[in-house]
Amino acid sequence: MTDVNPxxxxxxxxxxxxxxxxxxxxxxxxxxxxxxxxxxVIGAQYSYGETLNVVGSSSNHSSSSxxxxxxxxxxxxxQQAQLQSGTMEKLKGGVKPEIAELVQxxxxxxxxxxxxxxxxxxxxxxxxxxxxxxLLRFNxxxxxxxxxxxxxxxxxxxxxxxxxxxxxxxxxxxxxxYLPCNSDRQVAxxxxxxxxxEDSVSQAYAKGVAGLDQAIWHQIHIDVPRTNPxxxxxxxxxxxxxxxxxxxxxxxxxxxxxxxxxxxxxxTPFFQVFLAAYIxxxxxxxxxxxxxxxxxxxxxxxxxxxxxxxxDGIQDNYxxxxxxxxxxxxxxxxxxxxxxxxxxxxxxxxxxxFIQFAFRWMNCLLMRELSxxxxxxxxxxxxxxxxxxxxxxxxxxxxxxxxxxSDKLRSMDFQEIMMFLQSLPxxxxxxxxxxxxxxxxxxWKSLFHNxxxxxxxx
Amino acid sequence: xxxxxxxxxxLYKILVIGDLGTGKTSIIKRYVHNIFSMHYKSTIGxxxxxxxxxxxxxxVVRLQLWDIAGQxxxxxxxxxxxxxxxxxxxxxxxxxxxxxxxxxxxxxxLDQKVSLPEAWGGGSIPVVLMGNKDGCSNKSESEMIxxxxxxxxxxxxxxxxxxxxxVDEAARYLVSKILEIEQRNQGRPRQNQNGVIxxxxxxxxxxxxxx
Numbered sequence: 001m002t003d004v005n006p007x008x009x010x011x012x013x014x015x016x017x018x019x020x021x022x023x024x025x026x027x028x029x030x031x032x033x034x035x036x037x038x039x040x041v042i043g044a045q046y047s048y049g050e051t052l053n054v055v056g057s058s059s060n061h062s063s064s065s066x067x068x069x070x071x072x073x074x075x076x077x078x079q080q081a082q083l084q085s086g087t088m089e090k091l092k093g094g095v096k097p098e099i100a101e102l103v104q105x106x107x108x109x110x111x112x113x114x115x116x117x118x119x120x121x122x123x124x125x126x127x128x129x130x131x132x133x134x135l136l137r138f139n140x141x142x143x144x145x146x147x148x149x150x151x152x153x154x155x156x157x158x159x160x161x162x163x164x165x166x167x168x169x170x171x172x173x174x175x176x177x178y179l180p181c182n183s184d185r186q187v188a189x190x191x192x193x194x195x196x197x198e199d200s201v202s203q204a205y206a207k208g209v210a211g212l213d214q215a216i217w218h219q220i221h222i223d224v225p226r227t228n229p230x231x232x233x234x235x236x237x238x239x240x241x242x243x244x245x246x247x248x249x250x251x252x253x254x255x256x257x258x259x260x261x262x263x264x265x266x267x268t269p270f271f272q273v274f275l276a277a278y279i280x281x282x283x284x285x286x287x288x289x290x291x292x293x294x295x296x297x298x299x300x301x302x303x304x305x306x307x308x309x310x311x312d313g314i315q316d317n318y319x320x321x322x323x324x325x326x327x328x329x330x331x332x333x334x335x336x337x338x339x340x341x342x343x344x345x346x347x348x349x350x351x352x353x354f355i356q357f358a359f360r361w362m363n364c365l366l367m368r369e370l371s372x373x374x375x376x377x378x379x380x381x382x383x384x385x386x387x388x389x390x391x392x393x394x395x396x397x398x399x400x401x402x403x404x405x406s407d408k409l410r411s412m413d414f415q416e417i418m419m420f421l422q423s424l425p426x427x428x429x430x431x432x433x434x435x436x437x438x439x440x441x442x443x444w445k446s447l448f449h450n451x452x453x454x455x456x457x458x
Numbered sequence: 459x460x461x462x463x464x465x466x467x468x469l470y471k472i473l474v475i476g477d478l479g480t481g482k483t484s485i486i487k488r489y490v491h492n493i494f495s496m497h498y499k500s501t502i503g504x505x506x507x508x509x510x511x512x513x514x515x516x517x518v519v520r521l522q523l524w525d526i527a528g529q530x531x532x533x534x535x536x537x538x539x540x541x542x543x544x545x546x547x548x549x550x551x552x553x554x555x556x557x558x559x560x561x562x563x564x565x566x567x568l569d570q571k572v573s574l575p576e577a578w579g580g581g582s583i584p585v586v587l588m589g590n591k592d593g594c595s596n597k598s599e600s601e602m603i604x605x606x607x608x609x610x611x612x613x614x615x616x617x618x619x620x621x622x623x624x625v626d627e628a629a630r631y632l633v634s635k636i637l638e639i640e641q642r643n644q645g646r647p648r649q650n651q652n653g654v655i656x657x658x659x660x661x662x663x664x665x666x667x668x669x
Binding site (some may be wrong): 174218227261262264320361364422 | 556
């Protein structure tokens with residue numbers, strides 16, 4: 001039974017129509033993309049008359065399909081006829097209309113991004129200020145990202161304090177070194193990398209699951225269904241199959257470490273952030289089975305390469321005996337000795353060893369301690385920190401994180417400490433908490449980094 | 459009445475080990491909180507749980523359960539986690555024979571890295587073998603009894619964390635063994651031996667008969 005649940009499809013239609021009411025110019029039209037990969041729809045550039053002028057900023061990109069759209073003026077009835085004539089079947093719930101362009105040339109598609117004014121008609125002064133601040137920031141990012149030669153230093157500086165959701169997918173890909181800064185190379189590079197990944201998958205899976213390395217595949221196969229078990233996105237079969245392929249291909253390409261538990265966590269921020277680029281819904285509740293296959297494979301390939309870039313920087317966390325983690329734990333202990341000697345002494349007196357709790361902090365980059373949303377915000381800063389973000393800076397974040405609970409921990413005995421540290425009360429944490437955490441980490445890093453004498457007790 | 463019996467408290471560190479995905483975390487969650495879920499996150503490093511048993515009117519046993527990550531990559535950390543453990547549950551998945559192959563590896567790892575306190579005469583810590591998950595073991599009971607004798611396990615249980623089958627029993631058996639060793643070596647007989655011995659013997663041993 002492949003029929004769409006009528007209830008669901010009518011709802012999604014309704015939502016779709018609401019988005020395309022008469023105040024909005026433009027619409028959707030099926031287009032043969034040049035890659036031949038996508039025959040979906042490219043949407044129009046939206047400009048919201050009643051909001052501040054957001055969309056029409058300068059772009060150094062030129063795109064023939066975009067020019068088509070600037071001239072693409074049709075009336076409502078034509079638009080509706082167009083959509084009813086078959087396009088909608090391919091554009092299931094939540095998929096953005098300009099998806100073909102988004103897939104092929106994400107940077108050039110920034111122009112499609114709708115920066116929405118809050119839905120209320122009357123905004124309070126605070127709301128208006130917040131909105132304008134966000135808008136200003138959004139435009140600063142946009143200017144950097146759309147440059148013909150992206151200034152990475154400028155992007156890092158901006159990204160350190162958080163990246164607007166709408167621009168995060170592109171910003172992350174630049175910061176990771178996945179997307180080339182030179183705009184002339186972006187489309188071709190993406191196409192090539194995606195093809196390379198697809199070929200790797202085809203090769204590995206040529207004989208189906210039976211042809212895979214069973215020991216590796218089994219471990220991945222057991223871990224994928226228990227990845228973010230509380231979040232609907234990760235319960236969908238489509239998601240799980242994507243993650244399984246990404247992790248498998250990564251593992252066979254990196255035999256020195258192979259698949260290590262916890263890497264399954266690390267791929268999810270990428271998958272979720274890149275998915276968000278193509279849909280108008282909350283990715284955490286989205287079934288990626290609704291996406292056209294071409295889009296899904298692009299999200300998968302981009303996630304694979306991003307995960308690879310991330311792990312390149314922390315590879316010795318996962319090789320034999322995990323020397324990277326051992327070293328980090330040693331350094332964390334020294335750091336705590338210096339910045340909170342009372343806590344260090346208490347932990348020691350109670351017989352708590354750092355490896356008992358901090359191993360997980362290093363192996364999963366605190367993802368077991370923080371929500372996915374918070375992790376994503378934290379990775380903005382990690383990526384902005386540069387190549388050492390996920391190793392050196394993370395160490396200082398762990399230190400800041402531990403001393404946050406110092407008062408509580410110092411009133412606890414061994415058992416209480418162990419229980420507390422494995423279910424820390426961070427479920428209510430939001431962006432502000434993460435910002436405070438990374439600021440504190442930054443402070444500790446400024447004090448102690450490259451000043452090893454400060455670390456050892458004299 | 460001023461002659462209330464003195465309550466003795468024991469604190470035992472118990473390891474729960476076995477290959478990846480055999481259900482170690484599920485067993486602990488069932489045992490400690492009496493809950494079950496198909497999808498607990500994989501354990502990274504070690505998780506810690508506490509269970510307090512009113513063993514007998516005058517004996518309280520506090521169990522520190524150390525749920526240790528099963529992946530081989532984490533294997534060089536086990537020495538740190540094993541320190542001062544007095545017993546272990548080794549878990550395999552009856553539906554995946556490769557995890558039974560892992561059992562010997564885990565047992566050897568234990569024997570190399572941890573032993574009973576010298577005051578108790580040293581030697582191997584007592585280890586209970588748990589064939590977990592619902593499904594049919596392809597091993598007969600007599601085979602398993604022989605296996606346990608040959609490989610130094612104090613006993614084998616077929617368990618299901620999902621169906622809440624034999625989890626309490628396996629843990630209880632292990633605790634009884636540790637208590638026994640402690641008594642024997644400290645030479646102070648329990649005031650009420652019935653508490654220990656009888657509970658142990660009353661426990662109906664239920665071999666799995668699903669096949």
